Amino acid sequence: MRRLALRLVAIGYLLAILVGPLAIVFWRTFEDGFGSAWEALSDPDTVHAFELTLIITAIAVPVNTVFGIVCGLAIVRRSFPGKGLLNAFIDLPLALSPVVVGLALYLLYGRDGWFGGWLDRHDIQFLFALPSMIVATIFVSLPFVAREVIPTLREIGDEQEQAAHTLGASGWQTFWRITLPSIRWAVVYGVILTTARCLGEYGAVAVVSGRLQGQTETATLRVQEAYESFDVAGAYAISIVLALIAVTVLVLMTVIRPREERA
């Protein structure tokens, strides 16, 4: 009896907060038929917004993947001064408000900022342009690969790597042939999480991009822009696309997680 009660509470909780709202949006979007949704999506500003989102993600994900693997290896396999600090620092983007991140970049690289003068003199447009958006996104999606790789590396231990050394493999050969394959599912899982975060980033990018319509709007920024311009259908349409991507991500996560855990 208690079992059923608990189960209902849990399911109810999830339905009310997660599934219900999402279902409504799906319904609403297609309530007025496919046509209006399609129209909203083929708006040139919207297309540009999606392009921008994809470009940023395409840059941020590989950068953070390499960073995550390098950091993971350094933290688990080496000791060096400041290691504890690095480990704590990796978790920082998770606890920070994205607006604060955006503000930091704004203060650093804005016209009155520390680096602002230098950038101005060299005629480099950082804020209110792509570079700052990329940097912001890299920062907020920093931890994911590292946080998956680190416990996996710890669990695997370094005996396989020692064995490789006795068999004559150099450091690089050992990394490519032994270390990397043994963490591959952790890396894949981390990449999926990182990608989802990049696609969904809003706060930090909102601050540094200036939200210039048609120029520095990502898909997420566009959703809000559309809603505030009373283009509710448009906002919903973009949301649906993002939601579908999110569901795909969820499916991938569910499929990959057991492989990651088994390794």
Added chain:
Amino acid sequence: MSIHVLNVSKSFGTFTALDDVSLEVEGGSLTALLGPSGSGKSTLLRIIAGLETPDSGEIRISGEDATTLEPQKRNVGFVFQHYAAFKHMTVRDNVAFGLKVRKRPKAEIRERVDELLRLVQLEAFGHRYPSQLSGGQRQRMALARALAPEPRVLLLDEPFGALDARVRSELREWLRRLHEQVHVTTIFVTHDQAEAMDVASQIAVMNHARIEQVGTPTELYDEPATEFVMSFVGEANRLGDGWVRPHELEIAHEPSVDAVEALVERITPYGFDARIDLTLADGRTVHVQMTRDRLDVLELARGEIVWVRPDRERVFAAAPTAA
């Protein structure tokens, strides 16, 4: 292929793992490093492999100074207690690894892998993954892998420790036969004295970061140099100040010179022999081993008071305190 360990010392923080250890291992021999955990035997093996560096002392492999040489360059094969199998590679790829890394031609690799799989009797398992093999099979694969690049020396770190008793004794036998075929200088680490006695032609007994004695199994059993060796290798009883082996004790119903009074606690016949547990006046237990025939003649019974006398007694000089 010979190995010379010269005055090697190694500490981890405040813990001394090796204290001025020297050892000579003849080329082509099968040597065991025997000792309890913490005696330093694994550390010594890993220093020979190059997986650790000594704080002081030298390692010479085939006459060349290898003390600071990286493991990659020493051409030493190493087998780990928990196999260290490359889980994401098939058995064939595992065995081929050392050769692939040296960029040998594919045909050569294939041939050598076939040869080795036949040697370790895993020909049918080439395309399986380590997780699909039993413990014993995994260790045989690890051996094949270590032997593939034709190392000058083969080092095994408690290779059968993770396996169950029956597989262990099978693989022991198997290792000995392998050594007869392949003849590479082999050193293995174990805490199991029966295993060392069974497999090795030379045993180095280690205790508390030092080597207590080096010799053949017979030498260690018959002429132990220290108390520790006596009690660690083979069974030994303490009788007053001296030490006696179970089969070097005589039981009689009447007192005699050198004999002490004892109570028969337990009589356990097993196969050809029998084992008699006696309790001395000071409460200590003594184990005596005799043939069943002798037991029948004596007609011993539980609870009986008898007299036990050592046939041969050994007394050792006070061992230098290794604090």
Added chain:
Amino acid sequence: MLPIAALVAASGEDGWSGFWDAVSSPQAVAALKLTLGASLVVAVVNAVLGTITAWVLVRDEFRGKAMMNAVIDLPFALPTIVAGLTLLALYGPRSPIGIDVAYTRAAIVLALMFVTLPFVVRTVQPVLQELDREMEQAAKSLGASEAKTFGRVILPNILPGILSGVALAFAKAVGEFGSLVIITGNLPYKTEVSSVYIFGRIESGDGTAAAAAAVVLLVISFGVLLSIGVIRHVTVRHDRA
């Protein structure tokens, strides 16, 4: 790129007295109170509901459980702004079930519950899974009731998991922005949280006030990270039993 966090702290110091004025401005304070209050409420709710959900996932068996497990990660995968929109659809002006909490404080709690849902569940799940059943069996064989077993045996062991999940949820809630922007209407003093306040200050060009409030949030973030580290440290000692 990495020292950005340190630089924010420095940038906040655009005049110490200016800092204090900005931080204690009534609007900033109201925003902060709202943020902390809402985050606290959500953290507590998460602790309870999240633990229950984790319990059901680990201990119960039923069809669709795998799907339920997957759904929990939705807030990680869905952009926050889309989350806000979806909540608005169900609980806003055109709500099919007649609940309209848009532009109210309830909306804040709702949005925060969405984005923080996975945290406690995901930190408690592995701990619950690893929990040695034999401990519970021992307690029961010694005569403890279900409730007692839970309170004295299970709860103390999953508490570190719950606490670190709560800490993470709290940190996320305090800084949450995207999901709140639409559904709360950002009415100052009523439904404006700190992150929205900061954003507003930036758009009005008042960098100082924004930086000041940001530093407050930063300190809170650090505090939370620290407490998670402490919890982890304490747990390790526990495990050695």
